[in-house]
Amino acid sequence: MTQIIDLSQEIFSGMPVYKGLPEVKMTVHATHEEWDNIKDSHTVTPSVYKLELGEHTGTHVDAFNHMSIENKGQSIDTMPLTMFYTEGICLDFSQKGLRALITSSDIQKACEKSQLQIKKGDTVLFYTDHFRNYYGTENWGNGPGITAEATRWLGNKEIAAFGVETMSPGVPNVSNKEVHKICGELGFTHYENMINLHLLINKGRFRFIALPLKIRGGTGSPVRAIAVFEEN
DSSP states (O other): OEEEEEOBOOOOTTOOOOTTSOOOEEEEEEEHHHHTTOOSOSOOOEEEEEEEOOTTOSSEEEOHHHHOGGGTTOOGGGSOGGGGEEEEEEEEOTTOOTTOEEOHHHHHHHHHHHTOOOOTTOEEEEEOOHHHHHTTSTTTTOOOEEOHHHHHHHHHTTOSEEEESSSSSSOTTTTHHHHHHHHHHHTOEEEESBOOGGGGTTSOOEEEEOOBOOOTTOSEEEBOOEEEEEOO
16 A cells, blocks of 8 residues: 655745745636636636746755856756655654754764664655744744755765755755755755655655656756655
């Protein structure tokens, strides 16, 4: 039996986005009443919505060209699909508070506690419970994040990606910019704004799938991230 766990936020008008990024707008572009030429209808039944949003909306993946000027040209449509279809593990950092830093030592201890090993090509997810505690609040942008040192340590493990519940992989104005640069330098990526990571704790390894849109020249893309468990 296959169990699929949805790891992606909903996309809706006015949803929280990272500071300075485009706000999400969702408006009715066409209705069934218009298509069926129904006059004087008291109902509006959407048939097509118009979406206005940035590439880095909701649960999304960063392309290399987003990470630094040195990665110019390495857009989301050029990245191999194997990066988004991997084995995955989820580690528990729910003890980390607001703006707390996660080091390589923390990661190693979490691996030992969960009896999981980071393998080449993995996607490593960081459960902090920040989404359930702070989404939509004034502290939503103050989540924990990994250090530059931990990012380089993960990159040297040759993982495909890591994923976080927060709006940024590092702590803004502390480690976030450097985390991005190191990912671009070492050729791995990260996912932001993930949900339901608590459902993955103590469940072992899983299949991770999070395919991006094929945006020409794109610096990232929303994804529908899922964890797949094959149960006998």
